[in-house]
Amino acid sequence: MKFFNNHAEDLTRLELPSSDFNKVRKLLHDYCGIYIQEGKEALVKARMLKRIRHLKLRGFKEYLDFMDSDESGAEFLALVDVLTTNKTSFFRESQHFEFLREEVLPNTRQRDLKWWSAGCSSGEEPVSCAITWLEEQPDYGSGSLKILATDIAQSMLQIGKSGIYAAEKLHGIPGFVVNKYFSKLPETPPSYRLDPAVRKMISYARLNLKESWPMKGPFHVIMCRNVMIYFNRQTQEELVSRFHRLLEPGGYLFLGHSESMQGNSSRFRNIRPAVYQKIR
Template identity: 40%
Template sequence: MSLASADALPGEFTFTDADFEALARLARSEFGLSLASSKKPLVYSRLARRLRARGLATFHDYMALLDRAEEAAERLELVSALTTNVTSFFREKHHFETLRTALIPELAAQKRIRIWSAGCSSGQEPFSIAMTLLHALPPGARDMRILATDIDPAILRKARAGRYPAEECETVPAEFRSRWLRPTPCEPELVEMGPELKALISFAELNLICDWPFAGPFDAIFCRNVAIYFDQETQQRLWSRFAEKLRAGGFLFIGHSERLAGPALPGFGTAGVTTYRKRAIPGPAQPT
């Protein structure tokens, strides 16, 4: 079936191929999201609830609503619906092992430490980083900060609160749980991150394809399972921008299904599974 056809998907709302093309263009231009035509049924199912919430009958009406300047909040609802906030404490444990054994021994000699969790979702990643750092490095003698950013303001509110169901915290090592996690007396089913962890993290809203209002440099950047939503051109541009923000020798941690490629590749060496280290001097091009 051609994308130019006017066939609509069966269902509650009219969703033509022209509607899908318009939505895909918006998603790419504003958020860098790549929506292949095969994702049309998935997009329908993800966005149908937004049409119900806004009292709309067709996706054409929804696109007209998204075009309004005053609907910035709805555009964020769009990107939140199209992406998946799946995360957990100490997800992809090999990254935290590399942080502990390869990077932290170097950081021990530094007075200033900066780590960026890009696409932090509901906060489990930056809190896992904070626990790993504080376990090895006393904070009093150094300027140590974690920047945690995400495009979704609703998910950032959850991250800032730092409260999670107790069963989600079972992947936190027992030693860390006893040291930094606190019960919430009014909500016994929840566990709260301790004040030492929260003090280490600054949460901020950020669209990764827009300007970044900070200079760096960072000792490490975690951007895991975010670039999978971008097309190849946007991914490669993102890797190059991360390289500019990393210090020489800094680490870049990416998702298990992502690979570093493009112009940034010669500037990195492999440092583990989906882990890369910025070279002091860019090396020869590597096979992708």
């Protein structure tokens, strides 16, 4: 045990060479469009060290050589997983869910809907969408909702598919919602399983937003919140154009509150902070 503790301490003292930092930045940008800015060496170092420790390697060069020699590509995808940011929570940016409830859903009586959560992380966003829709059904009648939930991080998708969340993830959700849509599991530490009625509304799939998209629209709602901040302006504009093509006329695109439309404003109407409606 002492050897591994010393090994871990030695790794933290390693410096990430600028050539290795730039190599990783380029690999990630070329693969999925995510742009790591200068000055993020500490973040990249910390996340690469997770993989180095997992593989019991001795440093950055040995790790990158290992990744380059892995013909399966599995280690590169594992690196993508740890480098991508997966901060999320249920009903995050709650004003968006209030807008869905008060403005969007009242105009969808009897309709079968398709929504897309692009960059869904571990599933909190699509689950929040599904619960919002279910809570309004007594008022708005029949119809159905299918949600496509995509992300590049396979490890996050596995959590979403399992429908099992640690108890702390549910903090802030009203108690009646937790009791209605989650069941506590007999485990330590405590965790909760999402109700099957919600889970069956959501289809999870791995998707690199920079590559071709196999799904077909039209979608009534697309959420791509707090994702585009990791892309450069050109990639952001390309993504918004592709979202536009998959939205139905009058459909809604939700971005994060720190994100903007970037060059596509003539085809969308900004109706709420970070909420856009397709106009043509």
